[in-house]
Amino acid sequence: MQIGDQAPTFSLPDTSGDQHGPDGVTAVVFTCNHCPYALAWHDRLLQVARDYDGVTFLAVNPNDGERYPTDSYDAMKQRVESDGGWPHPYLRDESQEVARAYDAKTTPDVFLIDAEGRLRYRGAPDADHRDPSQNAAWLREALDAVLAGQEPARAETDPVGCSIKWL
């Protein structure tokens, strides 16, 4: 999928069983429970979701939950519950069809879709998983541009993280 392409629509269950999919300006973040890169960026991404009211945020876990039990649907539910809830849904992509449709590579891998459903940003949340002060700046820049009706100046970066655990 290239920048400007129509992003695939989908409907996936969250940790309560409710279905969610892209709706308006949407950030789709492929992520998981076990990857240190995903964990390092997690708080920054939660904060983006809190800060951008009106944008749909969807965290999607596509990892093989049998080989990696810490990424099973049950483990996802337990994580959200023990965190006292998240500001956005945490979705299970059991068949991995959504991850394949997006050609997601890593956890995390961020895709930003505009209100017309077109891909406007893809890549890492920011330049350095080690540095919390980066504050998911690349995603925020892209969100600001899309919400202002502009093209993000930095539309694509290399996703950085653990490989997706395919079935």
Next chain:
Amino acid sequence: MKVELLWWEGCPSHPEALAELERVLRDEGVEAEVDLVEVESDEQARRERFPGSPTIRIDGEDALPPGEGEPFSLTCRVYRLRDGRVSPTPDPEDLREAVRRARADR
């Protein structure tokens, strides 16, 4: 001193871990080549007692032993830095302590 770095290609962290390990060894005056061991299958992970990438061993012992019951598989290892942050690589100061411990035990 025998130093090994076991890694799996599914995690991009091993070059950074290797650079930090080599720096610590240099700082500590240890003249040891780091043997790089690629782990390519779950079976090899179990055989090598590999809890995730990267794993650093000194004289055959995990420099930063994982928790009890940690499974051995092709996965990315989660470390904690001394300030509590999650990291794909060990805290260099923990590595330094491990090198010093191994040297003292010889």
